[in-house]
Every structure is written in C-alpha cells, then in structure tokens.
Amino acid sequence: MELLEQRIQKDGLVKAGNVLKVDSFLNHQIDISLLNEIGKEFKRLFADTKINKILTIEASGIAIAAIVAQYFDVPVVFAKKTQSINLDGSVYTTKIQSFTHQRVYDVIVSKKYLSPDDHILVVDDFLANGCAVEGLIDIIQSSGATLEGVGIIIEKGFQDGGKRLREKGIRVESLAIVDAMDAATGQITFRH
Amino acid sequence: MELLEQRIQKDGLVKAGNVLKVDSFLNHQIDISLLNEIGKEFKRLFADTKINKILTIEASGIAIAAIVAQYFDVPVVFAKKTQSINLDGSVYTTKIQSFTHQRVYDVIVSKKYLSPDDHILVVDDFLANGCAVEGLIDIIQSSGATLEGVGIIIEKGFQDGGKRLREKGIRVESLAIVDAMDAATGQITFRH
Numbered sequence: 001m002e003l004l005e006q007r008i009q010k011d012g013l014v015k016a017g018n019v020l021k022v023d024s025f026l027n028h029q030i031d032i033s034l035l036n037e038i039g040k041e042f043k044r045l046f047a048d049t050k051i052n053k054i055l056t057i058e059a060s061g062i063a064i065a066a067i068v069a070q071y072f073d074v075p076v077v078f079a080k081k082t083q084s085i086n087l088d089g090s091v092y093t094t095k096i097q098s099f100t101h102q103r104v105y106d107v108i109v110s111k112k113y114l115s116p117d118d119h120i121l122v123v124d125d126f127l128a129n130g131c132a133v134e135g136l137i138d139i140i141q142s143s144g145a146t147l148e149g150v151g152i153i154i155e156k157g158f159q160d161g162g163k164r165l166r167e168k169g170i171r172v173e174s175l176a177i178v179d180a181m182d183a184a185t186g187q188i189t190f191r192h
Numbered sequence: 193m194e195l196l197e198q199r200i201q202k203d204g205l206v207k208a209g210n211v212l213k214v215d216s217f218l219n220h221q222i223d224i225s226l227l228n229e230i231g232k233e234f235k236r237l238f239a240d241t242k243i244n245k246i247l248t249i250e251a252s253g254i255a256i257a258a259i260v261a262q263y264f265d266v267p268v269v270f271a272k273k274t275q276s277i278n279l280d281g282s283v284y285t286t287k288i289q290s291f292t293h294q295r296v297y298d299v300i301v302s303k304k305y306l307s308p309d310d311h312i313l314v315v316d317d318f319l320a321n322g323c324a325v326e327g328l329i330d331i332i333q334s335s336g337a338t339l340e341g342v343g344i345i346i347e348k349g350f351q352d353g354g355k356r357l358r359e360k361g362i363r364v365e366s367l368a369i370v371d372a373m374d375a376a377t378g379q380i381t382f383r384h
Binding site for chain 1: 215220225227250259261272301304
C-alpha cells in the first residue's frame with residue numbers, strides 16, 4: 001500500500017534491535033485518516049469473504065479494528081491481556097509471549113463473543129514472530145469459529161511469523177512488508 | 193442520549209458491588225454503529241470548541257476515541273498503562289488507581305504528542321471515582337495543553353468523580369448518567 005509505505009518512510013524510526021517505531025501515527029498517536037484508508041484497503045482485499053466479526057488484541061490493535069470494522073459493517077471483539085474482575089470466568093484463554101514487553105501474557109476472550117457461527121478477520125498493527133496472531137488463532141479454534149484471514153498493517157518480513165502462518169494455509173494480507181531495516185542509516189526496504 | 197440508555201437497559205448487566213457490565217457492546221465486544229452515534233453526539237455537544245486532539249487511556253477508551261475522532265477530524269493519542277521499551281524516556285507520567293483491577297498504574301504519554309498548542313478532548317467509557325480522567329488531566333496540565341472538555345459514555349452519578357471534576361470548572365459531558373443500580377432486580381435509574 002503506497003500511502004502507508006510513504007508514511008513509514010517519512011515518520012517511522014528505525015532503532016537498534018530491529019525495532020520500527022511508528023508511534024507518531026499508528027500506536028500511540030493515531031492518524032485516523034490513514035486508518036480509514038487502511039480500512040478501505042482491507043475491505044478491498046477481503047471483499048470475497050463473509051466476515052461478520054473482527055478480532056484483535058489490546059491495546060494497539062483496537063483503534064485499527066474499530067476503524068476497519070466500519071468498512072465491513074461488523075462488531076469488534078478485542079482480546080484482553082489480563083483477567084479482569086469485571087469478566088465472567090467463562091472465557092477462552094491462551095498465552096502470548098511479548099518480545100516488546102519481555103513477558104508472557106494471559107489473553108482472554110469471553111465465550112459469549114465468539115461462536116461456531118462466526119467468520120473472523122484478525123487484525124493487528126505488527127506481525128513479526130507471529131506470537132500474538134497465533135494466540136488469537138488458538139482462541140478462534142477453541143471457539144469453533146472460522147478464521148477468514150489475517151490483516152496486518154506492517155509485517156516484518158525478516159522475521160518468520162508471516163511465513164509460518166502462510167505455510168499453515170492461513171490467508172495473511174500485510175499492507176506493508178519490511179524486508180530490511182538499518183538503524184545506522186534509517187533505511188527501510190519494502191518487499192514488492 | 194436516548195439510544196444509549198435504551199442499550200444499557202437492554203444489554204447492561206448490574207452486578208454486586210456497583211458493577212455495570214457493558215462488555216457486550218462497549219468494552220470487550222464493541223458495537224461500532226453505536227459508537228458512530230456517540231461520535232455524532234459528542235461533536236454536537238462540543239461544537240463550540242476548537243478541539244485538535246482527542247486523548248484517552250488504554251484499553252477500552254481507544255475504540256471510542258478512534259470513532260469519535262472522525263467527527264472532529266483530529267488525531268487520537270492514547271495514554272499507556274506501562275512503560276514500554278519501544279517508547280522514548282521522554283514522557284509525561286502520572287499514577288492512576290484502578291478499582292476494577294485493584295492496582296495502581298503508571299500512565300505515560302510521550303512529550304512529542306502533547307504540546308501547549310493543543311486543545312484536548314478527553315474521552316473514556318466510564319466515569320466513576322474519576323481517577324482515570326484526573327490522571328489524564330494531570331498529564332495535560334504537565335504538557336501545557338488546554339483541556340477543552342471531557343466526554344464520557346457512562347457516568348456513575350452515585351460516585352463523586354463527575355461532581356468533583358465539575359466543581360473544578362471542568363466541562364464534563366456524560367451521555368448517560370446512572371443514578372442508581374440494583375443488582376437484585378437489575379434495575380438501572382438514569383438522571384434526566
């Protein structure tokens with residue numbers, strides 16, 4: 001997606017340790033106009049599917065899911081990272097390793113909001129090692145719902161998450177795939 | 193807001209300890225159509241202000257802020273509850289007591305995304321004791337930005353957060369104010 005790649009080139013910051021910071025427009029401050037363009041693009045890419053619900057994980061995924069959901073005219077469910085006393089005990093649960101935060105999260109979705117009738121689009125901001133998406137897929141499988149596909153804004157193509165998901169036959173649409181980044185020069189190379 | 197009160201009556205669950213669960217449409221599964229109506233209503237209520245940024249706090253606030261922001265045509269900034277290694281050290285910080293999760297959070301906003309030029313609308317799902325909103329106001333004051341107002345979806349009118357904010361001269365617009373709830377009967381009484 002040309003507009004997105006231009007924005008990453010302009011405002012993304014490459015840091016040591018293969019960190020790509022996009023918190024000026026995607027996951028701390030959020031450019032809602034850009035998310036609307038992203039929503040239109042996911043709708044175009046998944047036009048042939050019968051998605052009735054969008055699943056993401058807190059926190060960065062939520063804004064994306066909310067805006068994207070408007071183009072599919074469906075509700076959003078977001079997986080929660082810790083057990084809240086406001087949630088019933090009746091939840092699907094999985095564990096997700098976060099490399100950003102260097103810890104393992106318990107992730108839950110209430111059983112009320114995923115069922116075998118559901119056709120799910122998973123969306124998230126980043127796909128790197130794939131742990132977050134695999135956790136969400138684990139929850140979808142527990143619920144008996146159908147995974148229609150995975151929509152990612154930025155895939156780190158030099159990590160193996162996307163490859164592993166596609167090898168399992170999962171449809172992954174990434175709007176920008178970064179094949180290489182150089183923290184010294186700030187250069188970002190996209191896959192085309 | 194009539195539509196919202198009807199939805200709370202229909203799908204809200206009153207639990208012991210003054211807990212109002214709205215996770216079927218607001219803070220776990222999210223009805224995006226309802227949020228669009230909420231966005232229109234906040235725009236109507238704050239039409240006389242010159243808001244250029246919406247501030248909220250993860251996680252439930254993010255979907256609300258993202259949809260509402262479309263009606264103001266402004267970006268969103270969400271405060272983060274824990275220090276991420278992906279964030280610079282240059283942050284505004286405050287502490288917020290969460291009664292839901294029975295702990296104190298360190299909350300941060302990068303100094304890059306709030307400045308004295310900003311005119312801020314704070315939005316959140318609930319206002320009860322007011323700790324979350326007061327934490328966000330503390331961050332706004334540290335940045336020198338101007339707080340234009342606070343937009344809340346559900347205010348628990350029997351707790352003192354809204355009263356305390358209004359007594360300080362802060363403009364608080366709550367789309368539904370619950371004056372009483374009865375866990376035994378499920379009855380919810382709104383202020384009109």
